[in-house]
Amino acid sequence: MGADAVLEELGVSGLGEVEEPAFSGLAERHRRELHVHCYRMLGSFEDAEDTVQETFLRAWRRRETFEGRSTFRAWLYRIATNACLDLLAKRRPEPATGGEVPWLQPYPDRLLDELPAAGADEPEAAALARETIELAYLVAVQHLAPRPRAALILRDVLDWPARDVAEFLGDSVNSVNSALQRARAGMREHLPAERQDWTGGEDDAGTRELVRRFTDASAATDVSRLATMLRDDVRCSMPPTPGLRIGRDAVVNDWVEDGFEGMTGLRGVPAFVNRQPAVAFYQWREREGAYLPLTIDVLRVTGGAITEITIFHGDRFPRLGLPERLPADGTE
Template sequence: MSADTRLGEPGGGGLAEVDEPAFAGVVERHRRELHVHCYRMLGSFEDAEDTVQETFLRAWRRRETFQGRSTLRAWLYRIATNACLDLLARRRPEPATAGEVPWLQPYPDRLLDELPGVGADEPEAVAVARETIELAYVVAVQHLAPRPRAVLILRDVLGWPARDVAELLGDSVNSVNSALQRARAGMREHLPAERQDWTGGEEDAATRELVRRFTDASVATDIPALAAMLRDDVRCSMPPTPGLYVGRDAVVNNWVEDGFEGMTGLRAVPTAVNRQPAAAFYQWHDREGAYLPLTIDVLRVAGGSITEIFTFHADRFPRLGLPERLPAAGPRRSGGAK
């Protein structure tokens, strides 16, 4: 059988006779969506990459078990979900606590753009896809125990029927429905109160202007100007560095204690991460004769104020497709970070 799109569709037959190159060609077209699924489960871009590789390896070794009774896509999701649960059992037997997720990593929008498109006539599906990749959602998910986490993502994000989730987990439909209710309650404890109106599609002009002012003030290290843009209950974290700062005063005091106000030679490059506005910061190094990566700020904006800031270290720049350095010459870029 050739590696065509009929493989894995009802009536398309099994995979037992497919050679390895043909098999790879069939499963590779699902890589990005499986990677995003694993990322939601794990909160780590790199762990998600490892798990997708493990998924494809398990799928190849067990290819004779696929007989076309379900789609190839659903079969791969089953394997990927179990691979995530196995990884969580080995590495993170306990979920996140106290709002902190030290293993959290950002997901670049340029890779999210590779996902299969959702039709314009499906606004609810578009909203779900966007909201469930934002960092606040990913953080909230990490506070759930692994199995309820899987139930929530399979049911509420992927839209799987309860009976299919029960079959995947080797559980009853009643148990799955109970786990879903517990998971939803747990999410409400960790998601922002204004979540119902925190997105709404593309950034509007007011949000873009706020991000521009924030990044300009950051490059200028103008703490009073930055403070004026923060909501009273703003949250700020810098995974994997421990520490979650809640409230404008706590965030500003942390910036002051870290010596941010005295920093010089900053430039910023605007970008987008997890469907949120972000800015990558660079600092001038005389010895290198260039601006080198410093940090990246990912912002959540609601009600005309900045409500959350996730700051990631320079080691994330390559994964995000950001330049390794900026030359001395060239126009100033707008952006901002701590």
Template sequence: MSADTWLEELGVSGLGGRRLGEVEEPAFSRLAERHRRELHVHCYRMLGSFEDAEDTVQETFLRAWRRRETFEGRSTFRAWLYRIATNACLDLLARCRPEPATGGEALWLQPYPDRLLDELPASNTDQPETFAFARETIELAYLVAVQHLAPRPRAVMILRDVLGWPAKDVAELLGDSVNSVNSALQRARAGMREHLPAERQDWTGGEQDARTRELVRRYTDASVATDVPALASMLRDDVRCSMPPTPGLHVGRETVVNDWVESGFAGMKGLRAVLTSVNHQPAVAFYLWQEPEGAYLPLTIDVLRVTGGAITEIVTFHDDQFPLLGLPERLPLDGTE
């Protein structure tokens, strides 16, 4: 639906700063709210943090309301919001994260629950390649790689490669020339190649088919039993494990298994697990029995990347992410929730 149609529905005919400036705040809010989830996902790709994306969307709506007179109707209202959101992300990065991520991990990384990703507008199923890429660019491996890019090339790549904006529109947003945008895009793509395998099937988990679901079930059972040898048999040789915001990237099956043993995981008792899905990837939420509470309480969430029938990456999040993911606060002894 075009911006003209939406404005007509709100009782404001025609475009241009003067006409949009006449829209009352409740009507303007309804118009902007239609785009909240997709703007949030856009900011999340830029920032890697769910909470920062939430704050940035709120800032976007505030800026849009304050600057509504500047909307001239040369683009859709949706595109105008994306421009404001992108600049709000760049401002936050300049203020809070002057340097991009390094060392293959982003300590500010947070998960994105699939139940909220389901709120995104329906994709064009007539273009399966575009639909698949949109799914893949919300997966954690892609997001971590993006965080290693400098902010402006990052913005260029997301706008060009993920959203499909023409180079001239990106140049206008950033106040650059088309040549500068094209150059930034090439630098961004080169940077991504440094942090992602060359073949897409090696860094994306793809659809969660029956084979993947069975592997996740086995991983869950072995984790609850703290059966380290069984878990090790499911890992690819070059598996990667991290636990943001705790520093430390472990690469390779032997390194990962040694970390599990040294951390005391091998002897842990009293675990239960709940299956979920995060960033379009299978995930397992673990709970640990706490005798004083008489219940299993949140422990960690493992988000898995499965490639070719083996686990190639485990990103573990702390218990503070359970509420965001809509997971139970506790599991009682009898197994009911």
């Protein structure tokens, strides 16, 4: 919404005249997309929530600085990006290393569904929105330094003109383009080589069948059967616990050493996280007389094989909209 339209809707000549409830209502329209933007920048669902709140607070306090040279939405994005950069400078001055992101948290599809949908004539925009919220992208972008990360997301995800990105970052267009080249090279280094061939999603029958077999084999703690579904170069991580496992043998050996084969009473519930198939596992607890959250396994599937498993702890279930317990019969 352009500046004139914003002011006309509110019936004022400047945002300095706006009452707080009206301003909040206007800003709230952009909450979900700002939250996703901050999530891409930070990799943490909870940090993104805090940063959006900080964004709205800063926007309210600085409402008189909205001069109408950009849209209200772009103005909020600038404030949100600065809030992310400030948080990164304070909490995580160094980017991730070694292919691991200990602070990585999942994003539920049910909330991503609140984003404005791309039009039927915008398949590339829909694909971009999906690809840049998948966990592999989040992990790769967290390996970039904060300012190049911001430039990459503003330019390649939000499609801001290079001139606007340069103005926002206080740099020249040439410097921004040079930083973008380095950032894109860094992304290629950390993204899977076959990314353009990824499959998955609820409309993919082959993926659904693979996820079903993965669920059944996991509930039976059948490591040998699970091994047949993994690609040779599969990657497995469990943030925030350190320890990235790469390769089928390393992943399987880790499961065996952790005593996975001796576990009992598991049930799996299908889910979708970060636009990827996932399985929420519950374990029977006799004392509570119910199945309680254990882990959620988020899968990346390529060519009919599992190429990545990212495991999150059961404390993520409420955020993901998953049941906090299942009764004895296993119904939700």
